[in-house]
Amino acid sequence: MTLALRDPVLLETRAFVAGRWQAGTTTFDVRNPATGDLVARVADLGVDAMREAIDAAALAQKDWAARTAKERCTVLLGWQALMLEKADDLAEILTAEMGKPLAEARAEIVYGASFIQWFAEEARRVYGDVVPGHQRDKRILVLKQPIGVVGAITPWNFPNAMIARKVAPALAAGCAFVGRPARETPLSALAMAVLAERAGLPPGLLSIVTGTDSKALGLELCTNPKVRKLTFTGSTEVGRILMRQCAHDIKKLSLELGGNAPFIVFDDADLDAAVEGAIIAKYRNSGQTCVCANRIYVQQGVMEAFTDKIAAATARLEVGNGRDPGVAIGPLIDGAAVEKVEAHVEDAVRLGARVIVGGSRSALGGNYFQPTVLAGVERGMRILEEETFGPVAPLVAFESEDEVIAMANDTEFGLASYFYARDLGRVWRVAEALEFGMVGVNTGLISTAEAPFGGIKSSGLGREGSRHGIDDYLELKYVCMSV
Numbered sequence: 027m028t029l030a031l032r033d034p035v036l037l038e039t040r041a042f043v044a045g046r047w048q049a050g051t052t053t054f055d056v057r058n059p060a061t062g063d064l065v066a067r068v069a070d071l072g073v074d075a076m077r078e079a080i081d082a083a084a085l086a087q088k089d090w091a092a093r094t095a096k097e098r099c100t101v102l103l104g105w106q107a108l109m110l111e112k113a114d115d116l117a118e119i120l121t122a123e124m125g126k127p128l129a130e131a132r133a134e135i136v137y138g139a140s141f142i143q144w145f146a147e148e149a150r151r152v153y154g155d156v157v158p159g160h161q162r163d164k165r166i167l168v169l170k171q172p173i174g175v176v177g178a179i180t181p182w183n184f185p186n187a188m189i190a191r192k193v194a195p196a197l198a199a200g201c202a203f204v205g206r207p208a209r210e211t212p213l214s215a216l217a218m219a220v221l222a223e224r225a226g227l228p229p230g231l232l233s234i235v236t237g238t239d240s241k242a243l244g245l246e247l248c249t250n251p252k253v254r255k256l257t258f259t260g261s262t263e264v265g266r267i268l269m270r271q272c273a274h275d276i277k278k279l280s281l282e283l284g285g286n287a288p289f290i291v292f293d294d295a296d297l298d299a300a301v302e303g304a305i306i307a308k309y310r311n312s313g314q315t316c317v318c319a320n321r322i323y324v325q326q327g328v329m330e331a332f333t334d335k336i337a338a339a340t341a342r343l344e345v346g347n348g349r350d351p352g353v354a355i356g357p358l359i360d361g362a363a364v365e366k367v368e369a370h371v372e373d374a375v376r377l378g379a380r381v382i383v384g385g386s387r388s389a390l391g392g393n394y395f396q397p398t399v400l401a402g403v404e405r406g407m408r409i410l411e412e413e414t415f416g417p418v419a420p421l422v423a424f425e426s427e428d429e430v431i432a433m434a435n436d437t438e439f440g441l442a443s444y445f446y447a448r449d450l451g452r453v454w455r456v457a458e459a460l461e462f463g464m465v466g467v468n469t470g471l472i473s474t475a476e477a478p479f480g481g482i483k484s485s486g487l488g489r490e491g492s493r494h495g496i497d498d499y500l501e502l503k504y505v506c507m508s509v
């Protein structure tokens with residue numbers, strides 16, 4: 027498969043390790059989920075390369091931290107500018123390896139770049155404290171210093187933005203960064219490294235170590251004492267493994283994990299707005315986002331009207347290759363993802379749910395699944411208990427506010443949640459009662475660099491973005507000075 031890139035150098039297949047592009051001795055295939063075509067063969071590196079990257083990061087981090095915040099800011103803003111300048115090529119690469127529609131891929135590039143801009147600016151506002159002393163001869167200072175070498179492991183569903191959301195605060199804070207992208211989607215991370223090098227990031231400060239041995243590469247990041255923080259985005263299951271592996275070194279951890287977002291439509295909602303929000307929250311990235319509406323609760327009085335509207339909107343969504351204009355639902359990442367979605371639908375129907383729209387694999391075959399609306403979904407069906415990670419909207423009826431709050435909170439996860447209502451008292455009550463890290467009120471799209479993204483319970487630890495995001499890459503040092 028040949029990509030039509032204006033800047034073909036961006037399709038880099040070597041790993042970026044310790045300031046050098048390394049081809050390694052073996053490669054792994056990256057294939058287009060839409061067609062199965064080979065996109066590239068990428069360097070398949072192992073633990074030795076990971077150690078080399080970590081060692082180089084430890085050396086480069088000292089000088090980087092010694093630079094002024096303004097100097098770090100300037101380099102990061104140059105990187106951000108290059109990402110925006112090359113957004114079309116970066117989007118082509120992203121769609122080729124991950125499958126999402128091109129328009130969504132380009133939006134992801136802009137979204138990723140916004141984190142680099144945000145934290146470039148935040149770098150200059152890492153303030154410490156001068157605290158009134160507890161004794162006449164004492165002066166209390168609180169310094170904020172970079173934590174050091176940061177290891178990062180990222181998922182395939184947002185191969186640019188999930189790197190950017192981590193590397194930006196890390197570098198802004200004065201840390202060094204060693205990233206290991208998902209084996210399904212390494213090319214976006216490597217293209218970002220090409221631009222980082224062009225932007226003048228010092229050699230060794232940023233490494234992208236590509237390889238298929240997730241466990242060994244991850245274990246090195248978890249157990250190498252030079253790595254002082256691990257930031258992970260992915261499933262809760264893997265997050266638990268990494269948390270255990272980091273325990274020995276008491277590494278600082280950021281975990282952005284799984285979700286099971288409720289989307290609640292009350293009877294005082296603007297139904298057209300609720301449908302618009304549900305379409306975005308459910309079908310963005312073909313349902314493959316951690317904040318997708320996984321459960322759609324509709325108050326009984328408006329269930330029929332809402333069902334008709336969301337069914338009509340869903341039926342209009344075009345399924346196809348993400349490169350084709352007008353396509354809203356691209357392929358899922360692989361066959362296993364299709365099988366999971368299919369199993370959720372079959373389980374729900376077996377237990378009494380009704381297919382309103384879609385309901386099975388697309389006639390296109392391969393990794394395509396029809397956008398689907400299910401009615402009559404009830405507790406006990408897998409589709410409500412597990413993260414479907416696909417284009418299926420399960421509709422669940424409810425009667426009262428208390429009932430739906432209890433159902434919405436009845437999950438181990440606590441990442442995103444959404445609801446549509448116009449009564450002000452209800453908005454406050456429901457927003458405060460939902461046990462999630464994020465709540466969208468009358469909107470289905472909440473993710474932005476300005477806000478703290480993250481969850482509670484089994485959805486993870488820490489926040490990415492906002493003025494809070496950089497704190498996870500800093501250590502507080504208390505200086506007690508006797509004068």
Ligand SMILES: NC(=O)c1ccc[n+]([C@@H]2O[C@H](COP(=O)([O-])OP(=O)(O)OC[C@H]3O[C@@H](n4cnc5c(N)ncnc54)[C@H](O)[C@@H]3O)[C@@H](O)[C@H]2O)c1
Nearest residue numbers: 180181182207208240241244260261264282283284285316
């Ligand atoms: N909270 C968030 O911001 C967020 C964002 C995107 C995805 N996710 C979650 O990620 C999941 C989907 O992504 P995925 O399938 O890539 O998740 P995953 O957990 O299977 O993999 C994530 C990353 O971890 C690596 N990995 C897998 N096993 C590992 C191990 N034992 N040691 C070290 N690394 C290992 C993978 O290669 C990949 O790079 C969903 O649960 C989704 O909700 C969460």
Ligand SMILES: O=C[C@H](O)CS(=O)(=O)O
Nearest residue numbers: 183184314315316317473
């Ligand atoms: O699923 C991964 C991302 O966090 C989704 S978002 O674009 O940040 O909402």
